[in-house]
Amino acid sequence: MMSPLRQQMIGAMRQRGFSVRTHKSYLSAVRDLARYYRRSPDALDAAELQDFFNHLAQERQLSSASCRLYLNGIRFLYLQVLEWESFDVQLVVPKRPQRIPELLTRQEVHRILAACTNPKHRMLLETVYGCGLRVSEVVALKVRDIDGERRLLRIEQAKGAKDRMVIVSPGLLDALRRFWSTHRPGHWLFPQVFRVDRPLGISTAQKVFTQAKSRSGVKKVGGIHSLRHAYATHQLEHGLPVHELQRLLGHGQLQSTLRYVHWVPGHRRADQGHADLIGAAS
Numbered sequence: 001m002m003s004p005l006r007q008q009m010i011g012a013m014r015q016r017g018f019s020v021r022t023h024k025s026y027l028s029a030v031r032d033l034a035r036y037y038r039r040s041p042d043a044l045d046a047a048e049l050q051d052f053f054n055h056l057a058q059e060r061q062l063s064s065a066s067c068r069l070y071l072n073g074i075r076f077l078y079l080q081v082l083e084w085e086s087f088d089v090q091l092v093v094p095k096r097p098q099r100i101p102e103l104l105t106r107q108e109v110h111r112i113l114a115a116c117t118n119p120k121h122r123m124l125l126e127t128v129y130g131c132g133l134r135v136s137e138v139v140a141l142k143v144r145d146i147d148g149e150r151r152l153l154r155i156e157q158a159k160g161a162k163d164r165m166v167i168v169s170p171g172l173l174d175a176l177r178r179f180w181s182t183h184r185p186g187h188w189l190f191p192q193v194f195r196v197d198r199p200l201g202i203s204t205a206q207k208v209f210t211q212a213k214s215r216s217g218v219k220k221v222g223g224i225h226s227l228r229h230a231y232a233t234h235q236l237e238h239g240l241p242v243h244e245l246q247r248l249l250g251h252g253q254l255q256s257t258l259r260y261v262h263w264v265p266g267h268r269r270a271d272q273g274h275a276d277l278i279g280a281a282s
Contacts (some may be wrong), residue, residue, distance in 0.1 A: 003145045005042060006030075009081050021136070029073030041074075041220050042082055049089045064093040088223065102220035104230040106277070112209070119207040123179045124190050124200070128209075128224060130172035130278040132231030132249055135206060135224050139199050141189040143180070148173060155250065164250050165183045171279020196242035231277065238275035248274075 009030065013023050031042055036052055056062050056070055071091050078084045104112075109129055116122040128138050137155050145154040151173055168176070183190055185257045188199040209224035220226070227250075235245055246257040 003040075005040060007079070007147060008233065009077055012076075012080050016263040017023050018191070025069055026073030026076055029070040030077050032070070033074055041077060046088055048077075053089060053091050056092070067091055067093045091201070097267075101222055101226070101229055103233055104218070104220060104222075104226050106230075106234055107228050108211055108216075108218045109227065109234075109277075111216040112212050112218055116208065118208075120183060120190060121212070123175065124205060125209060125212065126172060126175055126278050127189075128205075129227040129231055130175075131166045131171060132168075132235070134228060135202050135279065139190060141199075142187055143185055143189050144174060146173075148177070162250060164247070164251075166248050167274045169274065169276035169279055171276045175278060197257055215238050229260075232257075233264050234277055236260055238263050238273075240274055244274075 004080065006027065008024065008167050009027065013026065018026075030041055033044075033052055035046065035047075036055070037044060038092070053067065053071065056067050060069075068091065071089070075087045075089075078087050113122060113125055113129070116125055123140055127133065127141070128135070131153055133155070141153070145156070146167075147154065148168075151168045151170070153168050155166060179185075186196060188196070190200045190205075192198045192200055206224050209227070222229075232245060232249060235248075236242070242257055242261060243254070245260070246254055249257060251257045
C-alpha cells in the first residue's frame with residue numbers, strides 16, 4: 001500500500017507537470033533516505049539530512065550529478081510537500097570535471113550508420129542523427145508526429161515537459177518515406193518486433209548503436225547520445241546560428257548549447273541554415 005506521504009509527493013509532482021523520469025528519480029531519492037534512517041522522512045531534522053548527504057558524497061562516493069539529483073528530489077519533498085520554510089542543507093561534492101567528449105566526424109557517423117544492417121534500426125539511428133534527438137525522444141516517436149508537407153517532426157513532452165518541432169531534412173524525409181512504404185509501422189514509428197503496440201525500449205536503442213559502432217570499427221568512447229552531439233557540432237560547422245540550434249535541441253538554457261561552440265573552434269558565425277546531414281551521406 002502506498003504511504004500518505006508518497007501519495008502527497010506524487011500529487012505535488014503531477015500538479016507541476018513533472019515528467020515520468022523526474023517522478024521516478026525524486027521518489028527513489030526519498031526512498032533511499034527513508035531506508036538509510038529506517039524512519040519516515042517527515043520525522044527527520046536538518047542535521048540528519050546533512051549527515052545523509054555527507055554519506056552520499058563521502059561514503060558512497062556518488063558523482064556530483066547523482067548527489068544533485070538526490071538533493072533536488074529531497075528538497076522538493078521538504079519545501080513543497082512538507083512545507084518547510086527553508087531547506088538549509090549544504091551539498092559539498094568535488095567539482096565536475098570539464099571534459100570534451102570524443103566527437104564523431106561525419107565520416108565516422110556514416111560508417112556507423114552503414115554498419116547497421118537492420119533497416120528499422122538504421123532508420124532509428126538516422127533519425128537520432130538527422131534531427132539531434134535524445135534516445136528517449138526517438139523511441140517515443142509516433143507515425144503521426146511526422147509532418148511531411150512542412151518537413152517537421154513533432155517531439156511531444158520532451159525533457160522539461162515541453163513540446164517542440166524540429167526540422168526534417170529532405171534526405172531524412174525521403175528515408176522515412178521509404179521506411180514507411182516497406183515496413184508500414186502503425187502507431188509507433190519504431191515498434192517492438194513481437195509487441196507492435198509498444199515502442200522499442202531505450203536500452204534496445206542504445207544496444208543497436210553500440211553494436212553498429214563496434215562493427216564499424218569506430219573506437220571513440222560514447223553511446224547513442226554521441227549522435228546528438230554529432231548533429232549539434234556538424235550543424236554549427238555548417239553555420240547554423242546558435243540560437244536556432246538551441247531551439248532544435250530543446251535546450252532550456254542557451255549555456256547548454258554554447259558548450260558546442262567551445263567544442264568546435266572552427267564554428268562559422270554565419271547564417272548558413274540547417275544542413276541535410278542524412279542527404280549528404282547518400
